[in-house]
Amino acid sequence: MKPSYHLFKNSGYALKGLLNLWKSEVSFRIEAGVVCFGIALLGYLELDFWSRLILAGSLWQILIAEAINSSIERVVDMISPQYHPQAGIAKDVGSAIVLLTIVLTLGIWASILWRHLG
Numbered sequence: 001m002k003p004s005y006h007l008f009k010n011s012g013y014a015l016k017g018l019l020n021l022w023k024s025e026v027s028f029r030i031e032a033g034v035v036c037f038g039i040a041l042l043g044y045l046e047l048d049f050w051s052r053l054i055l056a057g058s059l060w061q062i063l064i065a066e067a068i069n070s071s072i073e074r075v076v077d078m079i080s081p082q083y084h085p086q087a088g089i090a091k092d093v094g095s096a097i098v099l100l101t102i103v104l105t106l107g108i109w110a111s112i113l114w115r116h117l118g
Contacts, residue, residue: 021070027098028066035059038109051112058108065101069094 021028038059042052072094076087 017067021067025066025070028063028070031062031066035063045113045117047112047116051116055109055112058105061101062098062105065098069098 022032039056042055045052047055073091076090080087
């Protein structure tokens, strides 16, 4: 039996998850600082609305990837506290998600800034 959907209740779960990420994940806090800096920087750059939107969105995807990575790590740790090669691979893939997202974001920023400011 599937529970019914409640917007406010489910939003509360999401906020609880974000708060937990903030409290327990140093990498999330560092990346959130970088995102805040990048969004503040957008206010000083002479870019059109769509370029700003794309750059801001690309920064947010880093936080999304970090949340996915943290979820993978926690589930793996919950299932078994003992080391298993597949568990290590799952955690490494989660880290790769974050790395690939950062590389993509840097590429987006480089291409847009090159086009507008170069």
